[in-house]
Amino acid sequence: GQNIDQPTEMTATEGAIVQINCTYQTSGFNGLFWYQQHAGEAPTFLSYNVLDGLEEKGRFSSFLSRSKGYSYLLLKELQMKDSASYLCAVKDSGYALNFGKGTSLLVTP
């Protein structure tokens, strides 16, 4: 079975840094993805980790520890447009993605 946990909601201030955590227990592991989803829109790809460590892409970074079943998404220099849901997903031994329920991030002025 799959169990992917992330906080339901977070609030942060414009210009700040926020870390969104994700823990997982899955029957197989072929990578961890982070997606961003604005209200009423489709999810869009942010990052992919398959090896332990930090992947940096502009203002967004993602970290993975496979031994701990743990990942986080780090957003720096927050902007109002970063208000969205952030979805953690694990690719299992097949090719399907198993999604967490998402973290709704609100960025305030």
Add this chain to the structure above:
Amino acid sequence: TAGITQAPTSQILAAGRSMTLRCTQDMRHNAMYWYRQDLGLGLRLIHYSNTAGTTGKGEVPDGYSVSRANTDDFPLTLASAVPSQTSVYFCASMEREGGEQFFGPGTRLTVL
């Protein structure tokens, strides 16, 4: 390049009626997926296809069927819709060997 298209954008359907949600991709991806997204439950996999001619069941397949006659198209059929199938449906595709999943714009379905 269109990427992934879905049709219709939204639909209101009477319970008991059948409907097919269409999904087409032009990226020649081998793998395609159907998810439903419900408030508080996140994205849940309904059916998937790793390559043309094959399909598999996801987490919530009951009440839905799919076919994959060719690489580009992956329709989702509700044979007899029920109100619990009210949801937003997303189609996605991915290169078989990994990488990101690309999502279509979604179909908002209401079953009354």
